[in-house]
Amino acid sequence: MHSPRDGQGVAAAAAGVAHPALGVATPAAKTRRPISLWLVFCALSSLLLLFMIIAPLIVCLWGSFTTLKVMGAGSERGAGWEQVTTSRDEEKAESQSAAASVDLGVFAKGARNIAGSVTTFWYQYVWEVYGGTLHLSLMLAVISICICIVLGVLGGYALVRYTFFGKNLIEEMILLPLSLPGIAVAVALIETYGVLRGSWVIILFGHLLYTLPFMMQSVTNTLRSFDFVTLEQAASSMGAGPWQRLRYILLPNLKHAIIVGSLLVFAISLGEFNASFLLNTPFNQTFPAALYDSYTNDSFQVSSAATCIFMFIVIPALMAMQLIGGKEMRDIGGA
Amino acid sequence: MMRHWLGALYIMPLTVFFVAVMVYPFFNMVFQGFIPSQAMLEAGSAMSTADGEYIVTWDELTLANYLSVFTDDHIRSGLTLSLAISVIVSFVSIFLCIGPAWLLVRKEFPGKRMFRAILTVPMAFSGIIIGFLAVIMIGRIGAIPLITDWLFGIPVAEALAYSLTGLGIAYIWFQIPRATLNLESAIRKFDWDLESAARSLGASPFQTVRYVLLPLLTPAIVSTMAVTFAVSMGSFGVALLLLKKATVLPLEIYTQMYSTLAFELSAALSVQLAVVTVGVNYFLRRYGERHYAFAS
Incomplete structure (x- = not known):
């Protein structure tokens, strides 16, 4: 209870600096401000939220390295265990045929014989079994970023710069997925484009x-935060062509928004x-769907390792x- | 603002994409919902060709799929639970997140950016990951029961994850960034002079809160609730991992699609879920925007 109270004077002074319009209360008024209860509430709820977020991540991180079986045994019967052992056996056979002996490491010994209290075995397991799905997910993310940058910059520019028929409707339509349940989209896509089922294109659509x-929000927020239209019209009236305006006005101003938007898209x-679980097939599995497989089939440690890879x-x-x-992040509140 | 044909040209790829991937499939799904389910077809007199394609005549279209949300007890309980948990979770997450949001706007403290960054972490976590984290924290052999059992001899929150309370906690988890960021940007738009004016005019703290801050906060809360409600309604992974007997509407859609193979029923339920979610979101958002007029 003490730290918020003690920090209050300092914090209030800092707030006074930051907001000169309201921080100019007299020192006497500052000490009387009965807002301390509110501050305590704010601090407590902040601490609770921090605990809620950080604690599971720490447990997960611990679980991905531990050999302790206190939260469930490290089984040798996970979904992909045969895959791991056989692929290693094949490797072994190959290497033996090449007349070379190779150290199989932990895979030869199996999970039960791991020595020590810390191991990276679970990570190797996940890498071996679910590595392909991670590859597909990363590929989809990169393709998404590329398409989002092109369509987002083009569309955001059009929305800010021009007026045209149906502009408000189009803007509403673009923001609609923020509130649209993913599973409804998935069902609609499957029932409409059933032909595409089995290729990753339909997952990419989702x-x-x-x-x-x-991406659109990031771009339009940035372009609307300053007088972009006037700037561009000035450039245009001085004879700058479309390419020059793109190269020297639009892209430099949007650089920040594109980086932030890309990270968010990624x-x-x-x-x-929500959407891609139904669009998945066993041959085109994304990493979150693989995580679901891992949670239902594998041990606590393997699941933790898979989750940790995602978190990393x-x-x-x-x-x-x-x-x-900076600014554009603050206004992206949506889902 | 000029040359509208050029703007329409630039927006064209985006529009085509959204129409092809969202609008057209949605209307197709609305139509699919009227087709009698496979089970009904088999019981009834519908014709089916050799390769399993059904030929549905115009007068065989039925409202039964859309009405099953009222007639089927299981589906109705799913809808009820979805609505109840979305509303409750929205209120609780706003209660929990308004403090941090206020701190982020009004106070300067060391590690503020880090604090904000940590609060954003659940944003990219999908439902199943959150379900898994709930299981390892408050599951049957979760960390909290184990640690409290070791410390005090009483396992606290044992198997809580599988109850509705645990489901609610998991839902709150992924609402944290949404609620905090939305409230923060809403509080940032406040006209804080009003508060100091009220105080300098002699209003008591209670009066300030009741007559100045609360009316200012209401639109912020409403527009935040628009987001949290929609996300809770659509969430599916948490329930997939945690719920055993009870069901929420998205989970029910998944079950109908993959266990019962009732595609038409799942289409009808999807339409209803989408309409309820988007509708509530739209009205709350409009309400929030309309009442922002006097805040800032």
Whole structure:
């Protein structure tokens, strides 16, 4: 209870600096401000949320390395166990035929014989079994980013710069996926484009539908935050052609928005499950769907390792976005 | 603002994409919902060709799929649970997130960017991951029961993850960034001079909160709720992993699609889910926007 109270004076002073319009209360008024209860509430709920977010991640990280069986045994009967052992056996056979002995490491010994309290065996297991799905997910994310940049910049530019018939309707339509349940989209896509089932194109459609609105928001928020139209008209009246305006006005101003939007698109595309779970097939599985397989079939440790791999990729992207993201991040509130 | 044909040209690829991938499939799905389900077809007199394609005549189209949300008890309970949990989770997450949002707008403290970044983390986590995290924290042998059992001899929150409370906690988890960021950007638009004006005019803290801050906050809360409600309604992974007996509407759609193979029923339910979610979201958003007029 003490730290918020003690910090209040400092914090209020800082707020006074930041907001001169309201921070000019007299010192006497500052000490009387009965807002401390509110501050305590804010601090407590912040701490609770921080705990809620960080604690499971720590447990997950611990679980991905541990050999302790306190939260469930490390089984040798996971979904892909045969895959791991046979692929290693083949490797062994090949290498033996090449008259070379190869150290099989932990795979030869199996999960039960791991020595020590910390192991990276679970990561090797996940890499071996679910590596392909991670590859597909990363590919989809990169393709999504590329298409989002092209369509998002083009569309955002058109929305900010021009008026045309049905503009409001189109803008509403582009933002609609933010509130549209993913599973409804998946059912609609399957029942309409059943032919495409089995190729990753239909998964890409689902991902694009859910990532484009974010890119659009990022672009339009940036272009609307300053007088872009006047700037461009000035350039145009001085004789700048379309290419020059794109190269020297639009892209430099949008650089930041594109980076932030791309990171967001990457994170969302990689984690997208609601729509893509139904669009998945066993031959075209995205990483979140593989995670679901892992949760239903594998041990606690293997599932933790799979989750950690996901976190190692996504959390740095989100952190980078927060750290470099400025104004446009604040206004992207949507889903 | 000029040369509208050029703007229409630039927006064309985006429009084509959205119409092809979202609008047309949706209307196709609305139509599919009127076709009697396969089970009904087999029981009834519908013709089917040799390769399993059904020929549905115009007068065989039925409302039964759309009405099953009222007639089928299981589906109705799914809808009820979806609505109830979305509303409750929206309120609770706003209650929990308004403090951090206020801190982010009004206070300067060390590690503020980090704090904000951590609050954003659940944004990219899909439902199943959150379900898994709930299982390892408050499941049957989750971390919290194990640790409290070891410390105090009483396992706290054992198997909570599989109850409706646990489901709610998992839902709140992924609402944290949405609620915080939305509230933050809404609070940022406040005219804080009003608050200091009220205080300098002699309003008590209670009066300030009741007559100044609360009316200012209401649109912010409503527009945040528009987002949290929609996301909760559409969430599917958490329920897929955690729920055993109860069901929520998205999960029911999945079951109808893949266990019962009733594509037409799942289409009808999807249409209803989408209409309810988008409709509520739209009206809450409009309400919030309309009442922003006097905030800032």
